[in-house]
Amino acid sequence: MNSASKRGSVWVWWICGLLLLASTINYMDRQTLSNTSKRITDEFKLSDEQYGNLELAFGLAFACGATVFGIIADKTSVRWLYPIVLLLWSTMGFLTGFVETYAGLLLCRLFLGLFEAGHWPCALKTTQRLLPPDKRTLGNSVLQSGTAIGAIITPLIMKMMLTDQPGSWRPVFQVLGAIGVVWVVLWLVSVRQQDLSHIEPTAEKASSSQPTGEHDASLFDAVFSRKFLVLLIVVISINACWHLFRVWLPKFLQQGRGYTETAMLNFNFWFNVMTDVGCLSAGALTATLAYRGWSVHGSRCLVFGLCAGLVSCGGLIPWLPQGPALLAVLLLVGAGALGLFPCYYSLSQELTKTHQGKVSGLLGTFAWLTSSPLHPLFGRWIDQTKSFDLGMAMASLTPLVGFAALCLLWPRDASRVERL
Numbered sequence: 001m002n003s004a005s006k007r008g009s010v011w012v013w014w015i016c017g018l019l020l021l022a023s024t025i026n027y028m029d030r031q032t033l034s035n036t037s038k039r040i041t042d043e044f045k046l047s048d049e050q051y052g053n054l055e056l057a058f059g060l061a062f063a064c065g066a067t068v069f070g071i072i073a074d075k076t077s078v079r080w081l082y083p084i085v086l087l088l089w090s091t092m093g094f095l096t097g098f099v100e101t102y103a104g105l106l107l108c109r110l111f112l113g114l115f116e117a118g119h120w121p122c123a124l125k126t127t128q129r130l131l132p133p134d135k136r137t138l139g140n141s142v143l144q145s146g147t148a149i150g151a152i153i154t155p156l157i158m159k160m161m162l163t164d165q166p167g168s169w170r171p172v173f174q175v176l177g178a179i180g181v182v183w184v185v186l187w188l189v190s191v192r193q194q195d196l197s198h199i200e201p202t203a204e205k206a207s208s209s210q211p212t213g214e215h216d217a218s219l220f221d222a223v224f225s226r227k228f229l230v231l232l233i234v235v236i237s238i239n240a241c242w243h244l245f246r247v248w249l250p251k252f253l254q255q256g257r258g259y260t261e262t263a264m265l266n267f268n269f270w271f272n273v274m275t276d277v278g279c280l281s282a283g284a285l286t287a288t289l290a291y292r293g294w295s296v297h298g299s300r301c302l303v304f305g306l307c308a309g310l311v312s313c314g315g316l317i318p319w320l321p322q323g324p325a326l327l328a329v330l331l332l333v334g335a336g337a338l339g340l341f342p343c344y345y346s347l348s349q350e351l352t353k354t355h356q357g358k359v360s361g362l363l364g365t366f367a368w369l370t371s372s373p374l375h376p377l378f379g380r381w382i383d384q385t386k387s388f389d390l391g392m393a394m395a396s397l398t399p400l401v402g403f404a405a406l407c408l409l410w411p412r413d414a415s416r417v418e419r420l
Contacts (some may be wrong), residue, residue, distance in 0.1 A: 007195065012130050016142045019123050021183055022086060023146025024153070026119050028176045029093035029112065030058075031154045034167040034250050035268065036162075038261065043166060044102050048251070052379030055247050057106050058113035059372025063365045065117025070361015073121040074354065083125075083184040085118030090262075094177025094181060096169040111129060120364055121357040128349045128356050129196045134290045136349055138298060141283025141342035148276030148338055151246075155265040155272075159393075212213050222351040222359055230409045231348055232366055237369040237402035238340045240374060241311060244395040245337060247375060249330070256388040257322040267327060271334045278335030282307060283342045301406055304343040308403040312337025314396025318389035333396060340399055 033040065033054065041051050064095050073081060092112040099105045122355050123143050131139040154176075222228060253259040253267060282303050289299035314333040320326040379393050 011190075013142075013188065013385055015073045015126065015130060015195075016139050017144040018183070018187055019126060020146035021186075022082070022119060022123065025086065025090065025176075025180055025183055026116055026174040027147040027150030028154050028157075028179070029089060029153050030116065032093065032096075032169075032173055032176055033109070035154055035265065036160050037251055038254055039169050040105070046102065049366055049376050049383045050102070050237075050379070051251075052376035054109050055243075055375035057110040059243070059368045059375070061110045061113035061366070062117045063368035063372065063413070066120065066364030066368065067358075067361040070121040070357040070359070071126050073118075073357030073361075077193060078196055079188075079193055079346035081118065083187050085115050085122065086180050087184060087372045089115035089118075090177050090180030091371040092177075094174050096366050097173035097177070108159075113354075116363075117364065117368075121361050124345055124349065125356050126196060127345075128139050128353065130402060133285065133346075133350070134296050136335065137179045137286040137303075137342050138283040139285075139348040140345040141279050141339075144341045144345070145279040146395040148272050149281055151272035152269055152276065155268045159262070159265050161296070166213035192356040219352065219355040219356075219358055222355060223362065226409060227347075227350065227351055228359070228363075228412050230405050231344065231351075231363055232391060233405040233409075234344055234347070234402035235363045235367040236370045237398040237400075238344060239371045241395045241398045242341075243338045243371050244374065244378065244392065245314075245333065248268070248378065248392070251382075252388040252392065257326065259322065267330075271330060273300040275334040275338035278307065278310070278339035280340060281335075282339035286343065286346075297410075300343045300346055301410075304340060304406060305403050307339035307343070308399035311340070311396050312336075313398045315393045317393045317396070318367070336399070337414065340402075345403055 037051060040046070040049075046343060069081070069085060092108050092115060094106065096108040096112070099108055124140075127136055127139045127143060157176070158172060159173070162168050217225075222281045248270065250264050252270060253264040254261065259267070264381055270297055285306075286303050289302065290296050294302075310332045311338075313329050314331055317326070344359075348363060349356060381391060382388060
């Protein structure tokens with residue numbers, strides 16, 4: 001029995017709550033820019049392509065950091081690595097409030113992306129160590145729902161702090177950047193070094209009535225497997241969709257459909273409430289299906305497909321003017337888009353235990369390398385056409401590609417890792 005088992009389920013879910021809080025802080029620091037995007041582009045006199053370059057810098061740095069911190073997470077103590085990276089990204093968010101030039105803004109976003117990338121290898125390694133396979137999708141949905149909560153809270157803080165005065169966006173970055181210190185104290189008080197040891201294989205087997213195919217594969221076997229190829233397609237498809245909506249939705253509502261800043265912030269609140277509902281519902285439904293006799297893998301695939309179907313409703317965006325129908329479709333997109341991630345995370349945790357940080361880091365690197373260059377291209381398209389519609393509609397359909405790969409290419413024999 002490992003230390004986590006001795007601590008009890010209450011402690012395990014408390015730690016999952018801390019992971020949720022870390023994701024919340026992560027997205028608060030990240031989403032502050034998109035929620036103030038119009039003010040910042042006006043103040044710095046930026047084109048939409050230049051604004052897209054800020055997200056490109058963030059994404060490329062995130063891609064680099066995903067692999068770097070994935071390797072470090074497998075070789076060092078997550079108990080210490082996690083608070084270090086959180087303090088570093090919080091510092092970069094705090095410093096953003098002081099920048100006076102576009103170059104300074106670009107640099108802060110670059111280092112914010114680099115250090116924020118450390119969150120996911122640390123968090124996924126933690127849920128892998130603390131939770132058995134049939135509980136991981138639920139645990140990962142709690143972890144992922146923190147991103148929605150962060151995105152929910154950010155517009156509320158904006159409405160309280162933003163004024164008509166130029167530069168009133170700066171204190172928002174400073175306040176949100178300082179919150180990370182609280183999390184670091186809670187984490188260090190709650191987690192001991194021995195708490196993140198492996199769950200014993202017998203405990204894992206007893207936790208689920210279905211075979212999971214989980215074994216301690218080598219890094220080579222894990223990466224050069226059919227499962228890794230499928231997960232590569234999945235993570236690229238869901239990230240391309242999620243990040244396009246995350247980055248451009250505020251501008252789309254204001255520039256593309258003529259909503260006021262206040263109306264945009266109000267809708268962003270409800271959009272992110274729906275992302276949280278979708279995320280937690282995905283985890284709960286997966287756990288319920290597994291409890292009722294579905295295979296762990298089958299329950300994940302079904303939930304993934306349902307979420308991809310919700311997101312595909314965004315294909316209607318070009319035909320929807322400002323109004324309730326547009327907002328309803330966007331809410332469905334939000335609910336489905338974030339529900340995809342807990343399923344993906346749990347699938348990635350099947351590849352290997354020892355190299356979980358490296359595997360999740362590599363997958364994250366590929367995802368960000370492919371999704372980040374889309375932002376300046378999308379910005380250039382907007383500058384030229386003055387329309388967001390086609391890009392958002394196309395992004396809404398990409399999760400269906402991931403679902404097709406999961407259904408058609410995932411090995412039928414879940415007890416083995418197949419070489420390509």
